[in-house]
Amino acid sequence: MATTKLILTQDVANLGNAGEVVEVRSGYGRNYLIPRGFATKWTKGAQKQIDQIQAARRRHEIASIDDARAVRDTLQGAPFVTVSGKVGATGRLFGGVSAAxxxxxxxxxxxxxxDRRRVIxxxxxxxxxxxxxxxxxxxxxxxxxxxxxxxTK
Incomplete structure (x- = not known):
């Protein structure tokens, strides 16, 4: 069973987060992760790319658990947030509501x-x-x- 070192470019469930170096079976990397853009091959020169991905993650992430809990309390304490959109005659939206x-x-x-990517x-x-x-x-x-x-009116 041959393995390959890859750099994840996106979060992959049950595998890792963007910027991490993972070791997976060759076929999984070659046939699934790389073609779908979830990973790139690891090389010594790719460490710069890893650093850039991790720096971007730190910019978007809430720094500490205490800060995250404070934001959670604010979000859950609010009765609701309002999103508006154009509606057809049947009451359906033109398109859907996005995370953004x-x-x-x-x-x-x-x-x-x-971060819009954190809205599920x-x-x-x-x-x-x-x-x-x-x-x-x-x-x-x-x-x-x-x-x-x-x-919307």
Missing amino acids: QIADAVKNDLGQTI IDAPIKTVGDYTVTVNLHSEVSAKLKVRVVA
Whole structure:
């Protein structure tokens, strides 16, 4: 069983986070991770790329667990954040509500900045109403956020 060293370019469930060097079976890397852009081959010169990915992660991540808990308390303490969208005659949205729209609504309504990539929408939001989404603030802290979708006039 031959193994290959790879650098993850994106978070991969049950494997690792972006910027980490992992050792996987050759076929898994060659046939799945590399073609889908989840990883690149590890070389000595690739250490610079690893440093850049980790620096970007640190910029987007909340620094400490205490800060993450404070943001969680703010998000869960709010009754809801409001996202608006164009609605057709049947009451369905044109398109759906994205994680970026939710992150913008959190910034506008609550004054908190969250990374759109950390917003987990379980089922597509395509109609007006109240929904609950999960926001992963830190590796050990997540928050349930109530989102109210309203129609624009």
